[in-house]
Amino acid sequence: AQTVTQSQPEMSVQEAETVTLSCTYDTSESDYYLFWYKQPPSRQMILVIRQEAYKQQNATENRFSVNFQKAAKSFSLKISDSQLGDAAMYFCAYRSGQWGGSQGNLIFGKGTKLSVKP
Amino acid sequence: ETGVTQSPTHLIKTRGQQVTLRCSSQSGHNTVSWYQQALGQGPQFIFQYYREEENGRGNFPPRFSGLQFPNYSSELNVNALELDDSALYLCASSLRLAANTGELFFGEGSRLTVL
Numbered sequence: 001a002q003t004v005t006q007s008q009p010e011m012s013v014q015e016a017e018t019v020t021l022s023c024t025y026d027t028s029e030s031d032y033y034l035f036w037y038k039q040p041p042s043r044q045m046i047l048v049i050r051q052e053a054y055k056q057q058n059a060t061e062n063r064f065s066v067n068f069q070k071a072a073k074s075f076s077l078k079i080s081d082s083q084l085g086d087a088a089m090y091f092c093a094y095r096s097g098q099w100g101g102s103q104g105n106l107i108f109g110k111g112t113k114l115s116v117k118p
Numbered sequence: 119e120t121g122v123t124q125s126p127t128h129l130i131k132t133r134g135q136q137v138t139l140r141c142s143s144q145s146g147h148n149t150v151s152w153y154q155q156a157l158g159q160g161p162q163f164i165f166q167y168y169r170e171e172e173n174g175r176g177n178f179p180p181r182f183s184g185l186q187f188p189n190y191s192s193e194l195n196v197n198a199l200e201l202d203d204s205a206l207y208l209c210a211s212s213l214r215l216a217a218n219t220g221e222l223f224f225g226e227g228s229r230l231t232v233l
Contacts, residue, residue, distance in 0.1 A: 004160075042226060043206060043208075043226045043227045044224055044225065044226045044227075045161070045208065045210070045222075045224035046224075047221065047222070091160050091161075093160075105151055105163040105166055105174060105176070106153075106161070106163065106222065107163070108160030108161050108162070109160050110158070110159055110160050111159075111160050
């Protein structure tokens with residue numbers, strides 16, 4: 001079974017600085033997808049960024065980028081120029097590349113609570 | 119474009135009761151997934167519906183059941199409530215063809231408290 005581990009329950013960053021959130025995962029599959037979701041106090045999960053395992057290039061979305069190390073099964077999220085609105089729970093998630101059944105859905109880590117100091 | 123909406127937002131039940139949670143999927147989405155998020159934990163997959171049929175299930179007992187309607191809205195039913203069922207229940211919709219991109223669109227959840 002696949003697992004996702006986030007070893008940092010809480011992180012803090014100064015506004016405008018850079019922070020990196022860690023995520024490791026375990027799988028025997030070669031085809032899969034990785035995601036970072038943000039959950040603000042409003043509780044609505046929002047997709048931040050995704051990475052296809054077959055792509056070697058790290059995904060980037062504006063101030064958000066990932067460091068995907070497939071061999072190490074590591075998938076960290078870097079937030080540059082942190083803003084007050086970035087404060088939220090961040091969840092790393094895994095999805096099997098096979099569609100259908102329970103394999104078609106997300107396995108989440110326990111999350112990292114990010115605080116942004118003004 | 120209407121997003122995913124869930125109702126009720128909060129509810130309190132007692133042990134042994136039954137509960138129904140509702141979800142309206144985002145316009146045009148044909149797949150609905152339900153997740154349970156216990157306090158301090160990440161969401162856990164309960165099941166998924168596509169074309170009104172269950173299309174995948176996580177490690178949850180049969181007293182967790184669901185429905186999907188022709189308009190793609192969905193219900194989650196939980197029978198014989200237990201204290202450990204207290205959690206935030208999240209609904210997420212997607213287009214099946216886009217499923218592998220991970221574009222799940224979540225609602226704000228229903229917070230269930232079981233006393």
